[in-house]
Amino acid sequence: MTRRVLIEHGRILDGTGTEPFAGDLLIEGERIVAVGPEAASRVPAAEPLERIDANGLTVMPGLVDAHCHLTFDDAGSNPEIFHQRRHALSALVAAYNAGKLLRAGVTGIIDPDSVHECAVDLRDAIEAGLVEGPRMACGCYALIPGLGGTGGLLIADTGVTGYYKVVNGHDEIVAEVRRRPSPGADWIKVHVSGVAPRYASRGEQCSWSQAELDLICEVAHDLGVPVMGHCRGAESTYRAARAGMDLLFHATGMDQRALAEVIERRIPVCPSLTFQANVVDFGDRIGTDPSLVSLFEREIVDSAESLRRLHDAGVPLISGSESGFTVVPYGEWHFREMEVFVRYVGLTPLQAIRTATEHGAIALKLQGQIGVLAAGMLADVICVDGDPASDVTVLEPGRIRHVLLGGRPVDLGPLPPRKQIPGWRLPLMGARLSRAVAHGGPGPVR
Numbered sequence: 001m002t003r004r005v006l007i008e009h010g011r012i013l014d015g016t017g018t019e020p021f022a023g024d025l026l027i028e029g030e031r032i033v034a035v036g037p038e039a040a041s042r043v044p045a046a047e048p049l050e051r052i053d054a055n056g057l058t059v060m061p062g063l064v065d066a067h068c069h070l071t072f073d074d075a076g077s078n079p080e081i082f083h084q085r086r087h088a089l090s091a092l093v094a095a096y097n098a099g100k101l102l103r104a105g106v107t108g109i110i111d112p113d114s115v116h117e118c119a120v121d122l123r124d125a126i127e128a129g130l131v132e133g134p135r136m137a138c139g140c141y142a143l144i145p146g147l148g149g150t151g152g153l154l155i156a157d158t159g160v161t162g163y164y165k166v167v168n169g170h171d172e173i174v175a176e177v178r179r180r181p182s183p184g185a186d187w188i189k190v191h192v193s194g195v196a197p198r199y200a201s202r203g204e205q206c207s208w209s210q211a212e213l214d215l216i217c218e219v220a221h222d223l224g225v226p227v228m229g230h231c232r233g234a235e236s237t238y239r240a241a242r243a244g245m246d247l248l249f250h251a252t253g254m255d256q257r258a259l260a261e262v263i264e265r266r267i268p269v270c271p272s273l274t275f276q277a278n279v280v281d282f283g284d285r286i287g288t289d290p291s292l293v294s295l296f297e298r299e300i301v302d303s304a305e306s307l308r309r310l311h312d313a314g315v316p317l318i319s320g321s322e323s324g325f326t327v328v329p330y331g332e333w334h335f336r337e338m339e340v341f342v343r344y345v346g347l348t349p350l351q352a353i354r355t356a357t358e359h360g361a362i363a364l365k366l367q368g369q370i371g372v373l374a375a376g377m378l379a380d381v382i383c384v385d386g387d388p389a390s391d392v393t394v395l396e397p398g399r400i401r402h403v404l405l406g407g408r409p410v411d412l413g414p415l416p417p418r419k420q421i422p423g424w425r426l427p428l429m430g431a432r433l434s435r436a437v438a439h440g441g442p443g444p445v446r
């Protein structure tokens, strides 16, 4: 028998940027069948019906977080992800973390690149009903050339390190991109920019030629697989856009040329500034080096104007938290990018919410299926205590009262407590112990 759920007496925020309105929402099976004042009258008489009382709550689409690394497991450092992690255990841990996302109202994610490509296994396990988690679209290993990524010397010169795979030259690029559909990549992820410690003052540099990026996109698109690029800096953003990538992460430090190229091609941009914003606002509480705090603040402020111009030109901005690190742990900060869009980019709360609803669906390639509350859409729905249309921070996890995934209510009870896994984390030895510190000096010196 078809399951029917009526969410009644709430305020409907449909995810398109429209002002909220009073109304009910009727779900049959996995889809929404009616939204608005007349929804309740659509229930067939004498049919069983589950009712959710949303009095005082806002009923809205489940959040899409288009930048979430479920296998990183709230890592505190790159060495941990690159060298401490095992295949099967990474997938099992990612499954546990998926539960944290659901409890925070996240019903769809992109996992761009994952340790040992485990995200595709988790996605398939979720789709098969073995594990409960958000809808997922995944990349596999992130592609980098000899210089690439953000790990410097931690990354081996060839082959796989953690979530990276080094490819050099035409033949390796073609072979690796062609391999991706087999393990089930929804996306090809490319680290277009990278950093070398000796040249760190230049920031991240574009590490591919235009011809190489063109080749990646040509081979991937030929197979019907979209391409996404991690780009920091004007040159990498420009080349990625010109190559025809389908989604850009960060896109910070754009110049006029890069901006014009992204606008011309209307490539969705997921700036993922939550990591930086958390360090700027709370770095002093977690012991972040002050130089990093000012660096990140500059990155946000410098990017804000370009992001505003993208928005004004009709380029979809997409919400993504980059969860998976100690600074952005799972289940805590998925609303935060919307706050950044309001505070720094000057979007209205409704425009900011759209980056995690209707625009999030674009990122997941589920446009017209999720991200909007309308008849015919999949019933990924959350009920929030408060009015996100006036303050997006009410989307914090403690205020999510109900989550429905494909019409099925999710149990929001606490996850079982978790213990340490032997060898999983890199233990810190502590600050440098000079004899002065040992014998009553001024305190720890880093």
Ligand SMILES: [Zn+2]
Pocket: 067, 069, 112, 322
């Ligand atoms: Zn990332």
